[in-house]
Amino acid sequence: MANAAKLPARMTAMAISEPGGPLVLKPETRDLPQPGQGEILIRVKAAGVNRPDVQQRKGLYPPPPGASDLPGLEAAGEVVALGENVHRWQIGDQVTALTPGGAYAEYCRVHETNALPIPHGFTFTEAAAIPETFFTVWHNVFQRGRLQKSETLLIHGGASGIGTTAIQLGAAFGAYVIATAGSAEKCDACLKLGADRAVNYREEDFVKAVKEATGGKGADVILDMVGGDYITRNYEAAAEDGRIVQIAFMGGARTEADFTRLMVKRLTHTGSTMRPRPVSFKAQVAAELEDRVWPLLAERRIAPVMDMIFPLREAWRAHERMEAGEHVGKIVLDVA
Ligand SMILES: NC(=O)c1ccc[n+]([C@@H]2O[C@H](COP(=O)([O-])OP(=O)(O)OC[C@H]3O[C@@H](n4cnc5c(N)ncnc54)[C@H](OP(=O)(O)O)[C@@H]3O)[C@@H](O)[C@H]2O)c1
Secondary structure, eight states, rough: OOOOGGGGGGEEEEEEESSSGGEEEEEEEOOOOOOOOOEEEEEEEEEEOOOHHHHHHTTTOOTTSSSSSSSSSSEEEEEOOOOOOOOOOTTTEEEEOOSSSSSSSSSEEEEGGGGGEOOOTTHHHHHOOOOOOHHHIIIIIIIOOOHHHEEEEEEESSTTTHHHHHHHHHHHTEEEEEEEEESSHHHHHHTTTTEEEEEEEETTTTHHHHHHHTTOOOOEEEEEOOOTTTHHHHHHEEEEEEEEEEEOTTOSSSOOOOOOHHHHHHHHEEEESSSSSOHHHHHHHHHHHHTHHHHHTTTTTOOOEEEEEEEEGGGGHHHHHHHTTOOOOOOEEOOO
């Protein structure tokens, strides 16, 4: 491992002491992770907070085999050590990376292909807010959902970390974007980010709103994190040959559904989870992002929506904020 001599042997991390509420997140002293073949060690400056971290803390989303037991799916910082066969990065490079776990810590190891350069002009906290939502949205909306220019994209949870990224990417690539959210303030935020129509689902039926906004045609691609009774309603809101991509089930994974419209409209209902996918798959998503999306970030045509920043040791406050559900965009931990 190159440059290891200058590094401490131990680091501070926020660990999940037992499954439970936000206060089970506790500081622990851990050995520094050792970068393996093709891996880099990052001195973490900031780590993004994501809903899956909350699920992991509750004991509902265990880390995949081989991943750190520490929470944290994305980190931005400086490369401080290289494993064997690292080709792209040098000590001192500033990167932002997707990781299957371990970012709530002062040091984190990732495969070099799952790291990207920090877009020009971005702070570490902004950069740490990019990977998880951009990888997830790119794969599910563009690769899996095959969103095309001028198509209609319906995004549920428009004000979430995922939703705020999906709105910006959908708009940047020429889609007509409809977002749903649970308050007038969240709907305003969606419109400011580039949604053409925002639907407050507490006051309006999103199926009716989508039909009205599309002249009866429906949405070509639907990004759904809700599930439950949205399954049947998504089939109603979808256009012929529409693609519905499931990324979570916040409203429940079990439901009674009417599949008639799936058949009649020739819908595709698919889904995926990013975290357990192999490094090589994430590398392919990273390469497309760098080619197609990093130039938009560098021009600040799109940027992560920053909600609040908390110190690493107050990760429990970050989780409290996320679970209160009032945030818009990304919550980030400052590890500096
Ligand atoms: N499949 C994957 O690869 C993948 C990757 C990352 C994240 N995810 C999932 O994507 C979702 C968003 O993640 P995030 O980090 O962006 O989370 P987040 O910022 O906390 O957003 C969650 C959103 O869900 C909405 N919501 C909460 N409970 C709901 C319910 N019962 N019914 C309807 N809407 C509800 C809230 O919006 P309103 O107030 O507007 O309801 C909130 O904006 C999470 O479920 C997460 O697990 C999946």
